[in-house]
Amino acid sequence: MSLAVRWTRLLMVAWAAGFTGAAFAIRAAMDGPIEQYSGAALSAAIVYTIVIFIWPTVSPPAAGSAAIAYCWFIEFAQLTPIPAALSQRSWFVRQLLGAQFDLIDVAWYPVGVIPLVAVHSLLRARTRSQENPSLS
Structure with a gap:
């Protein structure tokens, strides 16, 4: 491994860890829409970091697409009784799967991922231009 x-x-x-800490800090300090929307966006950002952790060489758009697709899959799975039943048994599972479908979350997942894709793309382009100055 390089x-x-x-x-x-x-x-x-x-x-x-930083995104998780921010999500729990917001949850502890606030209640209402800010807590809900930031939680959805930050959970999607966490999924993006997991995708990059698993597959470090993936392109930023592919990582972002995978993260958003996963978040949407989990959200739409909440239309079935399975996540709610599993979430009743474990606080940790509730954090991972949620318990109730919320269409607003579907819109907020890209909000958490798109800025990361943009920054990741810029950093990747900058790194590549420094590695190969003839491309600049």
Whole structure:
């Protein structure tokens, strides 16, 4: 495993922890729509970091698409009774699967991912231009 892959994975763990901390801090400090919307956006951002952790060389648009698709899959799965039943048994599972479908969350998942895709794309382009100055 290359040093770049190791650093990428370490950074993704740090970013996921930061997004998780931010989500729980907002939840502790606020109640209402800000808590709900930021929670959806930050959970999608966490999924993005997990995608990059698992597959460090994936392109930013592909990682973003995978993260949003996963979040939408989980959200639409909440239209069935399965996530709610599993969530009643475990706080941790409730954090992962939720318990109730909310159409507004579907709109907020891209809000958490699109800025990360943009920053990731810019950083990747910058790194590539520094590695190969003849492309600039």
